[in-house]
Amino acid sequence: MPQDRPKLLIVEDDEGLQAQLKWAYEDFEIVSAHDRDSALAALRADIPPVVTLDLGLPPDPDGVSEGFAVLDAIMALKPDTKVIVASGHGAPESALEAIARGAYDFYRKPVDIDALGLIVRRALNLHRIEAENRRLALRAADDNAVLGGLLTGAPEMMKVARTIERVANTGASVVLLGASGTGKELLARGLHDASDRAGGRFVAINCAAIPETLLEAELFGHEKGAFTGAVKTTEGKIEQAHGGTLFLDEVGDIPLPLQVKLLRFLQERQIERLGGRSPIDVDTRIVCATHQDLEAMIAQGGFREDLYYRLAEIVVRIPSLAERAGDATLLAKVFLKRFAAEMNPAIKGFAADALAAIDGWGWPGNVRELENRVKRAVIMADGKMIGAEDLDLEAAGDDEEMPLNLKRAREQADRKVIRHALARSEGNISHAAKLLGISRPTLYDLLKQYDLQS
Template sequence: MKNLLIIDDNAEIRKQLKWGLGRDYSILLAGDVTEALSLFKKHRPQVLTLDLGLPPDEEGVTEGFRCLENFLGLAPQTKVIVLTGRGEREHALKALQMGAYDFYAKPVELAELKVMLQRAFHLADLEEANRQLQKDLRGESPGFQGIFGQSPEMLEVFATIRKVATSDVPVLILGESGTGKEMVARALHRESLRRDGPFIPINCGAIPENLLETELFGHEKGAFTGAQARVQGKVEYADKGTLFLDEIGELPTMLQVKLLRFLQDHVIQRVGGRENIRVDTRIVAATNADIGKILESGAFREDLYYRIGVITVSLPPLRRRGDDIMLLATLFKHRYGEAFRKRVRGFSAAALDALRSFDWPGNVRELENRVKRAVIMAEGPILEAEDLGLAAVAGRLSTKATNAAGLTLREAREQLERELLAAALERQEGNIVKAAGDLGVSRPTLYDLLKKHKLYQPTE
């Protein structure tokens, strides 16, 4: 059971909180700064509640702020929830600026405090997992440097990389823009027997069609106007290594034929040349396009698809990766806090809610950019929803919470459940299988929920 330290000079409040929270946590009680610091050093709780009015300054806040400063100095990652009186908002805001996790105005509503505590412990666990993951990556798992995730979908991706990396078969990586396709390609290369050879990336959609053939296969002197010397292409540069063809769905049909011939024979001819050149290069390709649609349209050859797609790795969008969102956000906070020498300790409660609720159309790349921006823009040690550019999302969530204030817990839960179902269906354009994947439930369970909320009418 996790330790929870409760610091309050009022014995009745300590007794009330111990009674109300004792089933969920191992409760430590302190009534003054000396006792609090002693318990903190001995047990190092992840989360604690702190009343700012402590003896000998029960009517003031000096002892409470001294206590907060000591806790964060000893363990900056500690989640401190400050308990304040109704008229002490300015003290609560100062505590947040100093690095407190959140504040709660007395009198205490136990159900609300429980939710806040659950969220704080959950974030503390994610941050600890992230620190351990960084330690592992620096030590035992360098092949996955830069790829982070603990969701089942990402663990499956890691397992696939380990299985196929040492073979020389082509690999096709599928995923939305920003999901980390090039990182997976680099991990495949680093885990392969070709790790000492070159890794050569090329974006097939970023180079004009008339230059792409030369870029890939090179040219001979005099092959065209301006070709004053022999030039090797990226396929040759990647000899004994890996060639990463990003956005392969943009490859022109003529070059698809030439690439297919190379995959079959491992031989190329430079533009303007007749010599067959044998090259030992592994092909890893990626696309964010719907591969089924481009095959149906005829824009991509089926025979090439079957050659490059011997092994397919599908990267999940960030919105389907659950707690990975907070793990990655915490990682980026640490990374850019150090890079920009900003003393950032965590995210506000509103920012956490916004991070979890946002749809992340730009996936991991967008999350990284937003956290980077937040670290730069933040005026204190706590990153706010406004710093992330997610103020509108936080505002909508706050409005929903206000609207739900008059509901029972069951009514609020059912209202939220219905909204999540409707949003998932809208996001996936009515596709039941994809909506179930977004929500992390099975298809039969989703059907039952839709019928329960009258969002689905079976056809006769």
């Protein structure tokens, strides 16, 4: 027998009818259950796309209460399941209630095997179509992925990604400048993966999260007995990344004495562990990131100028999420799909007020703030659509300062609105044109005029 037959869960307490149904579906792998517990256990274990459910289950075989309880539980656990409900009790009322509770279809007993078979196979086809649509939607999101896992449709961020790809194999030291939550570590990992060091380790350390007294040992390692508690020799992060890449996040927080030792490593490509006497050759590429103004810190004596020029052979400035028009909506939809699948499958999407709020919000916490808000909304939302209130956002007006030149102001506004429409429509030109109230040819002309085509 073929091993890839679709599964059909039959929830029926009549053993004779259960056997009859089982033999009627030779092209399905049949899973049977006779009560709520066995039905839900089968649902969890086998994840059948289609379920036939008799509403008259024990302990209420002459009523419908237990059957509806099973239906509610299935919809809560796996809302994409196609449930076909059967009953001989108060059929019209039961049918309406079953559909209202999420059932795919309803049939009245006694069972007509052929008619039920048509319903079952139609339900399976619909389940497959919906599953394929979800896969295509996720693939569409992946089409916006650049540099490994970075998702963007904004030209500003595409430019950053292309810059990093160009310098990946040069061996140059790179400094990523950007606010908290803009994706600096993601870009650093993308640089590593795009380089000829991809076979080596990518090691990350947040210099602001480690006390000054421990940071030197974390970076350079220590020999056994170097200090109280050093019970064994330990490699530091620089040594661990030999042959790969070390990402120093918040490099501006490295204290001055340790900056000297880091500069010496960059010049000589050798380290000495704490308590050690022999230099160790290390081939590690350094990539740094910070939200601080390092040049201002140099002027104030807080950062060494010679170290800065060793680290900052290439400086890449990362735009904030607010500067990446359309990306907030794009990313929000991706986060929603991920978190809904993991935590709340009943969530289907964003309501119109939520999309307007996402477009209008300034996102001071950037992508990290967006991700956290969507995650919280998915967990806490009561309905199927997430609203602005679930995100704890209110639709905001555009307070961004516009240029005084009327032509430039219009061009700036056009660019922003077109990007938002493309993000809302997930790149579908026809849908975006409808949102904008223009024809497809006009939108194509504008995309070409404003160089918004990818």
